[in-house]
Amino acid sequence: MTRRRIALIVAVTLSSMMAGHAQSQTDRPRVFRATTTSVAVNASVKRGNRIVANLTARDFRLTDNGVEQAIDALSIESVPVDVTLFLDTSGSTAGKLDDMKQDVQGIIRLLRPGDQFRLLTIGDSVYEPVPWVPAGTKVDLSFGAVGGISLIQDALLIALLHPPQPDRRHLIVGMTDRQDCGSVVSSGLLRELTGRSEAVLHLVEFSGGGGESNYRVRTCSPRARPDGVRILDDAAARTGGQLHTQSFFFRSSSLLRAFKTIFDDFRQSYVLRYSPSGVDPKGWHAIKVEVPAIKEATIRARLGYYGQ
């Protein structure tokens, strides 16, 4: 627990999505366009490495484009979570596939009743070997390595588009070697997408097992972007999540352990809801969350959202 850094987040909630409030999960698709009617922001509050619990709405101060808002707050502990896990099973990481599968089973066991889970794998394409299943489901993990290039940003588009019901939160945990290659989704576009989704994105650096040779069929062009790390770090931070590098988050550890740390922190965070007032509904809304009574508090929350 001492090394956790987590965060949560985010915004969203659009009226059209609200219209789908009563719909069941199978009634999708619904919309998650942010509107002026309601915005939800996940926030994790830490003092040092310790989670600060039992805060109420009165403890928070939230500004939307600099204008303080009246908020409701509740602990996310009571909110069901949609968990999207994506694994980079491209050529560079495919050698750890068996370990990853074991961890996936463990991750599903960590979920609570009411939570749901899906698995995406990436390589030449983005696949969904495990579609949304309720917590506790024993899933078939007989899929093989996808191989090939690393379409991390394409996978993130697919993950971020998921519109959870308004009373649920969406946590995305990606396990990757951080080298996107060949995505249709550009890094600039990814940056914008993070402002249009309520999901909280955490990326876990994972190294190796696969690409001992650059001359494998369907490998990435050697001209992959050199600033891939910064792009993913930025994307995660904008959602209130984080890029966890091996050096300081976990070392030679398992995905299961990393996920548990992220998930535990996520569940001890807060959801702040408000109806924006005094601000132009259109354009980018920069959000700032503070806990005035705890000066040394470290707060992770989404950095903003796009209004319509």
Next chain:
Amino acid sequence: MIRQRSTFRTAALTSALTAAFLCLLVRAPSTQSDRLDVPALLTLYSQGDFDRAVAVVARASRNQAQVFQAWLVSAGHSWAHDVPDQLKPRLLAAAAFALEIEAARAERGDWPQMGNTACNGRCVIEWACAILRARGQADDAERLWHLAAIALTGGVRDWTFLVTPLAPSQRPETGHLVHARQRLPGEPRVKLARAMALASRYDTTNEMDTPRAGVATAPVVPAMPVIRASPAMGGLLAERRSAQLEFVMQPLRDLLADPAVGAEARLRLGYLLFRGGDYEAAVEAERAAAAASSDPQLQYIAHFLSAQASQALGDLAAAEAMYSRALAVRPKSQSATLGLAALRLLDGDPATAYELVEQSRADRRNDDDPWRMFLYGDFTRLPGLIRALRAKVRP
């Protein structure tokens, strides 16, 4: 009696231990026992039991396969000459088998361009190429073999094996394609392969900047420190790049009128124009390429690239139309779906973006997305070429 029994027991025990030892010896991973039987596998392959012969090598350990490579090159020739009246078909079988095992090894990442082993993928292909020449005049079987070898090499992006240098040079051109062109001087796909290899230096995955309506955008290419420090150096490099780009586009232009490969040459020329920043010309080339072909894979890529170039021009409506046309040709394909979904999302329409992606994921074919295979040359043709080659080998 007791002594006799004891002697008997001792003998039995010794025999059992000897048998066990021999068993272990046979199974032990020594270099000798690691050797796969080259003549036996060549015979199996030449008799038409292709999958079984290839599977033995594909399942072998990396060391076993390396030993096999070296042995194949030394023993394959003698195996072919063992039956003089079957020399020609046996040489073809040996060359085809060599190519197939390299394809299997490449699938698991064992195609090193360089290496300290006696023989690697390049070496095996060149050996097979040489023994094919010993069959006499090039025939259709040899043509298929060359096309398959080119397709495999594209799959591993070993372009310099196909042709060197990739840029203007005073040096004479070398590489595997030199042999292929000598053997098949009129073959348009070999000519196209050379053009693709030369163009490979622009087979980058550099992404374009975020599309904006009415605003032209450029590739996102972080500048090298030397360019940041010296704009003059940046200018020189840009000039050099422009000259290289012109050099690699010419072989594609030379093929535009070819009835067999003209449309694909135009498709790939359009890609180079796109990479060079001439987006209007890229759109025009891709539209012409799509119109000139009935191949849905080619049309899909042409529409996709046209959409990308339209995005770069800031014409997002045209980009959406071209993504839609790509999906009309090849429904549910992921690359065009994501391109279109991203534009919908940018336009504030996440519901449609979500629907597009959901439907694509639910129904998406399990095959390779044409755009994502585009930069690997003829690699998608490899399975078909191997099937055709096997038909020539089959007794």
